[in-house]
Amino acid sequence: MTSILKHHFTTKIFSPLRLSFFIVPLAIVIGLMVAFFLWLLEVVTNLRWQHEWLIWLLPFAGVLIVWVYKTLGENSDKGNNLIIDAIHNPSTMVTFRMMPLVLLTTIITHLFGGSAGREGTAVQMGGSTADLWSKWLQLKPADKRILLLCGMSAGFGAVFGTPVTGAVFALEVIAIGSIKFDALLPCLLAGIVADITCAACGIHHTHYSIASIENAVIKIGGFFLKVDILLILKVALAGCLFGLAAALFANTTHFIKQKTNQYIKQPLLVPMVGGALVIGISYALGTFDYMGLGVANPNNGVSIVTAFNSYGVTNFSWLWKLLLTAITLGMGFKGGEVTPLFFIGAALGNVLASYTGCPVDLLAGLGFIAVFAGATNTPLACTIMGVELFGGQHILYYAIACFAAYYCSGHKSIYSAQRVAVRKYNSLL
Amino acid sequence: MTSILKHHFTTKIFSPLRLSFFIVPLAIVIGLMVAFFLWLLEVVTNLRWQHEWLIWLLPFAGVLIVWVYKTLGENSDKGNNLIIDAIHNPSTMVTFRMMPLVLLTTIITHLFGGSAGREGTAVQMGGSTADLWSKWLQLKPADKRILLLCGMSAGFGAVFGTPVTGAVFALEVIAIGSIKFDALLPCLLAGIVADITCAACGIHHTHYSIASIENAVIKIGGFFLKVDILLILKVALAGCLFGLAAALFANTTHFIKQKTNQYIKQPLLVPMVGGALVIGISYALGTFDYMGLGVANPNNGVSIVTAFNSYGVTNFSWLWKLLLTAITLGMGFKGGEVTPLFFIGAALGNVLASYTGCPVDLLAGLGFIAVFAGATNTPLACTIMGVELFGGQHILYYAIACFAAYYCSGHKSIYSAQRVAVRKYNSLL
Numbered sequence: 001m002t003s004i005l006k007h008h009f010t011t012k013i014f015s016p017l018r019l020s021f022f023i024v025p026l027a028i029v030i031g032l033m034v035a036f037f038l039w040l041l042e043v044v045t046n047l048r049w050q051h052e053w054l055i056w057l058l059p060f061a062g063v064l065i066v067w068v069y070k071t072l073g074e075n076s077d078k079g080n081n082l083i084i085d086a087i088h089n090p091s092t093m094v095t096f097r098m099m100p101l102v103l104l105t106t107i108i109t110h111l112f113g114g115s116a117g118r119e120g121t122a123v124q125m126g127g128s129t130a131d132l133w134s135k136w137l138q139l140k141p142a143d144k145r146i147l148l149l150c151g152m153s154a155g156f157g158a159v160f161g162t163p164v165t166g167a168v169f170a171l172e173v174i175a176i177g178s179i180k181f182d183a184l185l186p187c188l189l190a191g192i193v194a195d196i197t198c199a200a201c202g203i204h205h206t207h208y209s210i211a212s213i214e215n216a217v218i219k220i221g222g223f224f225l226k227v228d229i230l231l232i233l234k235v236a237l238a239g240c241l242f243g244l245a246a247a248l249f250a251n252t253t254h255f256i257k258q259k260t261n262q263y264i265k266q267p268l269l270v271p272m273v274g275g276a277l278v279i280g281i282s283y284a285l286g287t288f289d290y291m292g293l294g295v296a297n298p299n300n301g302v303s304i305v306t307a308f309n310s311y312g313v314t315n316f317s318w319l320w321k322l323l324l325t326a327i328t329l330g331m332g333f334k335g336g337e338v339t340p341l342f343f344i345g346a347a348l349g350n351v352l353a354s355y356t357g358c359p360v361d362l363l364a365g366l367g368f369i370a371v372f373a374g375a376t377n378t379p380l381a382c383t384i385m386g387v388e389l390f391g392g393q394h395i396l397y398y399a400i401a402c403f404a405a406y407y408c409s410g411h412k413s414i415y416s417a418q419r420v421a422v423r424k425y426n427s428l429l
Numbered sequence: 430m431t432s433i434l435k436h437h438f439t440t441k442i443f444s445p446l447r448l449s450f451f452i453v454p455l456a457i458v459i460g461l462m463v464a465f466f467l468w469l470l471e472v473v474t475n476l477r478w479q480h481e482w483l484i485w486l487l488p489f490a491g492v493l494i495v496w497v498y499k500t501l502g503e504n505s506d507k508g509n510n511l512i513i514d515a516i517h518n519p520s521t522m523v524t525f526r527m528m529p530l531v532l533l534t535t536i537i538t539h540l541f542g543g544s545a546g547r548e549g550t551a552v553q554m555g556g557s558t559a560d561l562w563s564k565w566l567q568l569k570p571a572d573k574r575i576l577l578l579c580g581m582s583a584g585f586g587a588v589f590g591t592p593v594t595g596a597v598f599a600l601e602v603i604a605i606g607s608i609k610f611d612a613l614l615p616c617l618l619a620g621i622v623a624d625i626t627c628a629a630c631g632i633h634h635t636h637y638s639i640a641s642i643e644n645a646v647i648k649i650g651g652f653f654l655k656v657d658i659l660l661i662l663k664v665a666l667a668g669c670l671f672g673l674a675a676a677l678f679a680n681t682t683h684f685i686k687q688k689t690n691q692y693i694k695q696p697l698l699v700p701m702v703g704g705a706l707v708i709g710i711s712y713a714l715g716t717f718d719y720m721g722l723g724v725a726n727p728n729n730g731v732s733i734v735t736a737f738n739s740y741g742v743t744n745f746s747w748l749w750k751l752l753l754t755a756i757t758l759g760m761g762f763k764g765g766e767v768t769p770l771f772f773i774g775a776a777l778g779n780v781l782a783s784y785t786g787c788p789v790d791l792l793a794g795l796g797f798i799a800v801f802a803g804a805t806n807t808p809l810a811c812t813i814m815g816v817e818l819f820g821g822q823h824i825l826y827y828a829i830a831c832f833a834a835y836y837c838s839g840h841k842s843i844y845s846a847q848r849v850a851v852r853k854y855n856s857l858l
Contacts, residue, residue: 164828180851181606184808185832200652223629379613380809392821399593403614422609
């Protein structure tokens with residue numbers, strides 16, 4: 001027994017302390033960078049709302065972004081995929097230029113009204129900083145891998161204020177169909193420290209809420225049903241549709257990227273056309289609600305926040321956001337995919353609620369997490385994200401929606417570097 | 430695009446319907462069996478409380494249990510390990526006798542005051558029924574594997590009223606350090622149906638609650654801290670201790686089993702001595718609080734419920750429960766390990782709270798899930814269990830405690846059939 005205790009104390013208990021030595025300062029730096037990024041994002045989003053004419057410059061902003069990446073980017077244009085590649089194969093070179101470049105170009109995208117998100121930027125800033133850190137510390141490849149995972153977790157945890165989700169997301173996103181636990185504790189530590197740092201800078205995350213559901217007790221013979229089986233079935237069906245929407249988004253983005261590269265031979269022309277399309281479609285729709293981040297909207301327009309209220313979105317809001325985001329990200333602009341996925345999901349959930357008679361806030365919240373789960377193949381992280389964002393009462397519905405969306409979204413992900421560890425279907429399924 | 434949709438509709442959307450055909454009836458049967466088991470368990474526990482002299486028969490009850498397994502048990506004495514083996518290698522023979530045998534012997538164990546739990550019994554009833562089902566349906570090995578996982582998930586989900594945890598637990602427990610997602614949706618379906626069935630029979634699960642914590646905002650220079658960093662550090666430390674307690678439990682049980690088999694040559698004498706030890710230690714302690722399930726206690730004694738209140742347990746309650754359970758399960762009696770692990774964790778958490786100044790209910794709840802996480806190597810399932818049992822507000826603390834406990838509990842599990850997929854430590858850690 002003494003030897004067991006001694007073994008525990010020398011090799012296990014004190015190693016987290018050794019580990020913190022590497023990870024805590026890294027996570028603080030990432031948390032500060034994410035706070036700066038979120039602050040900048042708010043500034044440029046407000047600027048765009050105040051000066052509507054800025055959107056006319058979107059095509060030229062796109063040219064600038066593509067030109068900057070062509071001239072200075074080295075391989076950093078690969079974005080999140082480069083970080084995922086480096087985690088699978090630590091000899092992959094990640095350049096630190098990725099950090100300032102993705103920050104700058106995301107801000108430009110948002111200033112001029114491109115439809116994009118935040119998480120890709122935060123994850124890339126975290127990953128490239130972690131890579132630099134591991135070079136300075138001259139870490140072995142296995143250690144570099146852990147630090148890269150921590151960088152992703154820190155970026156994700158800080159940008160959404162969800163540290164547990166950040167840790168599970170980093171481990172879950174690198175491969176489809178499995179999670180390995182070797183970096184569980186380091187990732188959680190990184191996520192917590194980065195989130196605390198970011199919040200300490202005064203960054204507030206948007207608050208969403210889903211009201212309680214009181215199920216009536218139904219007596220059938222000698223049996224009592226306290227759950228709403230019909231609601232469970234509706235949520236499962238909605239989850240499947242969220243998964244199909246995720247697959248549609250991933251396929252549309254890939255399709256646009258492939259076709260434009262095929263038909264438009266001059267690379268600088270691609271974002272020019274993309275920017276023009278975003279403006280044109282917005283004018284055709286008569287609204288700018290689907291440009292930019294889409295979390296809130298000062299003009300009483302459609303946003304993620306309004307998707308939680310009855311009649312807060314139109315029947316096709318989800319589709320327009322999907323299209324504009326696929327064009328923005330497929331044609332050279334920068335930013336994350338996740339916030340638009342939240343928008344698409346919440347808006348689609350809102351519509352499904354009105355047709356199925358489910359609570360609107362519940363289905364909007366489920367769409368928010370489940371489209372993301374389907375598009376990135378991270379059903380566990382998204383179930384946990386539901387708890388961190390909306391509270392734990394509805395965890396059963398989160399799990400049903402996210403698992404069903406994961407199941408229905410196919411093997412094509414928004415991250416092409418994601419590997420298939422375990423396929424989703426087998427003979428029984 | 431048409432071909433993508435067609436592919437989705439033919440191979441993916443309709444397969445859950447096909448799948449339900451196998452799993453729903455199985456889960457309903459398991460839910461009914463678990464309800465019957467929980468009802469019986471309540472009856473015999475009340476009987477023992479009313480007739481204290483029953484505990485004097487514990488040694489003879491043990492002889493009966495060992496004799497029954499020797500005579501009729503075939504290989505079902507291996508319990509949960511047999512189910513886990515069969516999941517890894519579907520050609521492993523699981524006998525259906527396991528179902529009635531484990532039900533009967535667990536009830537006997539509890540009637541006469543052995544210190545044991547419920548989940549092992551529920552999981553074995555679920556697993557052996559699933560095995561029978563797959564024989565009837567003449568399923569292929571890969572399908573049998575999924576059905577066995579569903580059986581575990583259904584048993585676990587129904588016995589604790591936690592379907593999401595049941596699904597993640599089944600996938601997480603079969604190997605240390607990784608989860609594969611191939612049976613995620615079938616397991617969730619099985620857990621939900623079994624839980625609904627069990628609840629519909631009128632089974633109530635004990636309600637636990639953890640009060641809210643309002644963190645004061647601390648201003649340091651230009652930074653605002655809204656989280657209690659000291660509490661996070663205390664929870665991390667407590668998590669490590671929960672992991673060591675889990676390791677102590679697993680090692681003590683294995684040690685007792687090994688030594689008694691080595692020194693007591695007559696197998697029927699083992700439970701005789703074990704029963705006598707349980708009675709003797711209880712008399713020496715002057716309390717019967719550590720016999721039986723330990724969820725509640727009619728005599729104002731120590732139980733899991735009282736561990737959530739200040740001064741609800743003594744300083745060494747956790748150790749006595751650990752010892753009596755290790756003796757009970759290591760010397761031939763039957764039942765689960767999980768409810769005693771809940772007891773050990775909640776009681777240890779209570780003591781740690783009084784020494785560290787943390788909220789008692791929070792640390793009791795964390796111990797409840799984290800000792801279990803450490804002993805079974807299921808940190809994600811236990812984090813989710815925290816949400817399903819205590820609500821989502823404290824998920825950050827659940828994750829810290831469960832991940833730390835997982836990390837500190839070593840590679841020895843209470844299930845010897847569990848395989849190591851990814852080791853817990855590497856060079857950086």
